[in-house]
Amino acid sequence: MVLGRSRAPDSLLPVTDCSPTDLLALTAELVDHTSVSFEEGPFVDWLEADLRSRAHLTVDRIGDNLVARTQLGRDQRLLLVGHTDTVPVVEAADLVGGTNAIARIEGDTLWGVGSTDMKGGLACFLELARTVAEPAVDLTFVFYAREEVAQVHNGLIELYDERPDLLEGDCAILGEPTDGSIEAGCQGTMRFEVTFAGARAHTARPWMGRNAVHRMAGALTAIAGYEARRPVIDGCEFIESLQAVHVEGGVAGNVVPDRAMLRIHHRYAPDRSVEEAEAWVRSLLADHLEDDDTVEVIDRTLACPPSLDHPLLQRLRDDNDMTVKAKLGWTDVARFAEHGMPATNFGSGDATIAHTKHEHLERASIERTYAALHALVT
Amino acid sequence: MVLGRSRAPDSLLPVTDCSPTDLLALTAELVDHTSVSFEEGPFVDWLEADLRSRAHLTVDRIGDNLVARTQLGRDQRLLLVGHTDTVPVVEAADLVGGTNAIARIEGDTLWGVGSTDMKGGLACFLELARTVAEPAVDLTFVFYAREEVAQVHNGLIELYDERPDLLEGDCAILGEPTDGSIEAGCQGTMRFEVTFAGARAHTARPWMGRNAVHRMAGALTAIAGYEARRPVIDGCEFIESLQAVHVEGGVAGNVVPDRAMLRIHHRYAPDRSVEEAEAWVRSLLADHLEDDDTVEVIDRTLACPPSLDHPLLQRLRDDNDMTVKAKLGWTDVARFAEHGMPATNFGSGDATIAHTKHEHLERASIERTYAALHALVT
Numbered sequence: 001m002v003l004g005r006s007r008a009p010d011s012l013l014p015v016t017d018c019s020p021t022d023l024l025a026l027t028a029e030l031v032d033h034t035s036v037s038f039e040e041g042p043f044v045d046w047l048e049a050d051l052r053s054r055a056h057l058t059v060d061r062i063g064d065n066l067v068a069r070t071q072l073g074r075d076q077r078l079l080l081v082g083h084t085d086t087v088p089v090v091e092a093a094d095l096v097g098g099t100n101a102i103a104r105i106e107g108d109t110l111w112g113v114g115s116t117d118m119k120g121g122l123a124c125f126l127e128l129a130r131t132v133a134e135p136a137v138d139l140t141f142v143f144y145a146r147e148e149v150a151q152v153h154n155g156l157i158e159l160y161d162e163r164p165d166l167l168e169g170d171c172a173i174l175g176e177p178t179d180g181s182i183e184a185g186c187q188g189t190m191r192f193e194v195t196f197a198g199a200r201a202h203t204a205r206p207w208m209g210r211n212a213v214h215r216m217a218g219a220l221t222a223i224a225g226y227e228a229r230r231p232v233i234d235g236c237e238f239i240e241s242l243q244a245v246h247v248e249g250g251v252a253g254n255v256v257p258d259r260a261m262l263r264i265h266h267r268y269a270p271d272r273s274v275e276e277a278e279a280w281v282r283s284l285l286a287d288h289l290e291d292d293d294t295v296e297v298i299d300r301t302l303a304c305p306p307s308l309d310h311p312l313l314q315r316l317r318d319d320n321d322m323t324v325k326a327k328l329g330w331t332d333v334a335r336f337a338e339h340g341m342p343a344t345n346f347g348s349g350d351a352t353i354a355h356t357k358h359e360h361l362e363r364a365s366i367e368r369t370y371a372a373l374h375a376l377v378t
Numbered sequence: 379m380v381l382g383r384s385r386a387p388d389s390l391l392p393v394t395d396c397s398p399t400d401l402l403a404l405t406a407e408l409v410d411h412t413s414v415s416f417e418e419g420p421f422v423d424w425l426e427a428d429l430r431s432r433a434h435l436t437v438d439r440i441g442d443n444l445v446a447r448t449q450l451g452r453d454q455r456l457l458l459v460g461h462t463d464t465v466p467v468v469e470a471a472d473l474v475g476g477t478n479a480i481a482r483i484e485g486d487t488l489w490g491v492g493s494t495d496m497k498g499g500l501a502c503f504l505e506l507a508r509t510v511a512e513p514a515v516d517l518t519f520v521f522y523a524r525e526e527v528a529q530v531h532n533g534l535i536e537l538y539d540e541r542p543d544l545l546e547g548d549c550a551i552l553g554e555p556t557d558g559s560i561e562a563g564c565q566g567t568m569r570f571e572v573t574f575a576g577a578r579a580h581t582a583r584p585w586m587g588r589n590a591v592h593r594m595a596g597a598l599t600a601i602a603g604y605e606a607r608r609p610v611i612d613g614c615e616f617i618e619s620l621q622a623v624h625v626e627g628g629v630a631g632n633v634v635p636d637r638a639m640l641r642i643h644h645r646y647a648p649d650r651s652v653e654e655a656e657a658w659v660r661s662l663l664a665d666h667l668e669d670d671d672t673v674e675v676i677d678r679t680l681a682c683p684p685s686l687d688h689p690l691l692q693r694l695r696d697d698n699d700m701t702v703k704a705k706l707g708w709t710d711v712a713r714f715a716e717h718g719m720p721a722t723n724f725g726s727g728d729a730t731i732a733h734t735k736h737e738h739l740e741r742a743s744i745e746r747t748y749a750a751l752h753a754l755v756t
Contacts, residue, residue: 203643204707213622214602224592244591250624265581329582
């Protein structure tokens with residue numbers, strides 16, 4: 001059931017110069033195709049049938065990932081990339097209808113899970129795939145599964161493993177919610193597990209032991225006192241971060257603890273390699289560690305440079321007088337960078353309300369996004 | 379089954395001037411009466427029958443606690459106090475017979491659970507109860523249950539609640555393992571739970587939040603840098619301690635944590651009241667806390683002064699040219715101090731091997747202990 005789907009008669013007129021379609025209503029239709037991670041199948045079936053009905057597209061399906069391409073022999077090929085899954089549905093009494101699984105339009109706002117992250121982006125891509133049969137550059141639409149869960153499940157990895165040829169091209173735009181502005185590149189991430197060693201003793205005789213929790217004080221002071229590095233790349237200011245995200249230690253109420261563990265999350269800007277970033281964190285910690293402590297990298301991801309000097313991304317920015325800032329978080333653009341392809345984040349919706357039960361999308365945001373993409377490819 | 383219980387013929391002779399009994403063999407007999415906390419009943423039944431058979435003793439049983447008194451109208455009454463329970467039995471392949479529940483004498487060493495803590499002490503008291511019918515001071519033997527478990531179960535509390543008259547007297551000796559020297563009084567203890575407040579944020583934008591784990595750095599530095607106060611009371615040097623014994627915090631790998639918790643254990647010397655000790659810790663922490671942090675005292679116990687100026691304790695020390703030191707841990711002597719009675723720790727066995735699977739008792743230790751007690755009461 002879609003509540004409030006219909007618009008007032010005057011707003012049935014196309015609201016942008018480039019699309020006769022009500023993009024908010026199209027997004028609502030996509031929201032109603034519930035597609036929580038690992039359960040994207042039926043939604044992907046529906047998308048696949050739609051895309052296969054378009055004669056100008058070649059469609060491939062790999063698992064629950066869908067790739068639709070124009071084959072016009074253009075000089076350039078642009079990838080328009082979006083994930084089909086959403087975070088879990090929320091059932092709550094303070095939601096209209098008791099759930100955010102049902103799309104609801106109120107005025108120029110669409111409510112529902114995934115409206116921002118990222119069925120608005122998908123609606124833009126789907127509309128381009130349906131209506132722009134002869135784009136100025138060849139287009140590859142990539143709809144991939146399982147982005148909102150552990151990276152090991154990510155559909156882009158599956159595609160790169162099984163059919164890397166489908167992802168060839170010159171440049172990629174990832175439809176993550178950026179509210180119609182460019183959030184260029186992304187920072188890399190790295191998590192460390194630091195284990196501080198000690199020796200157990202009875203708390204009545206602490207000098208017989210070595211308190212591993214006390215030993216964290218120096219490293220915590222260094223981390224808390226860290227001032228963020230802020231490199232500017234292609235005019236975008238990145239802001240690195242270093243945060244203790246987990247701490248644990250302790251044996252019993254009267255025992256000097258012999259082990260304490262600190263997990264640290266580091267985001268680094270794309271002017272550093274992953275190795276440089278790791279070496280920097282290790283050097284910061286070194287003064288506060290002793291020989292029997294350990295520092296282990298439990299995961300790390302690559303950064304992605306802004307690449308705003310690529311002709312297509314440059315046009316996206318310049319033709320729309322667009323706000324450009326650095327993406328401080330990590331997104332799948334880094335997977336394209338890893339394969340040597342310039343990529344940026346550009347989509348509709350406000351990222352700060354993504355993953356909340358009151359997720360919603362404004363008409364102005366999606367129409368601005370669509371207009372810029374349409375101009376870029378026509 | 380008691381392995382190796384019998385002694386070589388020459389050692390059947392009394393080894394002290396004051397006891398014809400083989401005290402190590404008597405302790406072995408008590409070890410064989412297994413009495414893990416909450417399961418002391420059968421052992422207490424056996425003790426009760428033995429004590430009731432002695433015409434010079436008045437015996438009262440309250441639950442699984444046993445009190446046996448002489449009623450000679452002496453000027454002074456000395457309490458000889460021991461707990462009947464032990465920590466759990468250990469079954470392990472590297473133990474002779476596969477368990478430490480079975481007493482085993484090898485030469486002058488007795489192996490078995492509770493041999494040190496504190497069936498050696500009980501053996502001394504039982505031997506005095508059996509053999510000294512006309513002591514120089516009236517004696518109250520207190521055998522109490524459930525010392526090795528949470529304090530709420532402690533048999534002394536039950537006795538003080540139900541029959542405080544049975545615990546009246548001038549002075550108490552608690553048979554905790556001190557290897558035949560005096561460990562005077564005891565330090566009080568106190569545990570604090572300190573909660574550091576913060577505000578969640580995405581680690582890509584940590585300036586939107588407040589990292590509660592980082593905020594612990596100051597308090598941890600202060601605690602780690604604390605130099606122990608060492609007051610000397612009645613010639614005994616107490617050494618206080620302040621130890622972080624538990625730490626926890628963290629929400630998720632990419633979230634600035636909004637809460638961190640530190641548990642702190644403090645032992646304070648008996649020249650401070652419990653209120654003074656608490657105020658001191660709070661003042662040490664105060665510089666490192668903010669308004670929305672909390673400091674909660676989760677438990678606290680009283681200290682016990684050495685009381686070595688009490689005539690009986692003074693005699694115990696002086697007549698035996700005895701080593702005297704402060705008890706840095708906490709023991710049930712504090713319960714007597716709380717009720718205004720001087721008390722000290724004095725028993726056989728090495729406390730550092732109590733509660734280990736290889737717990738054992740040396741003959742010299744129990745014989746030295748018994749000789750001093752015997753001299754004191756005769």
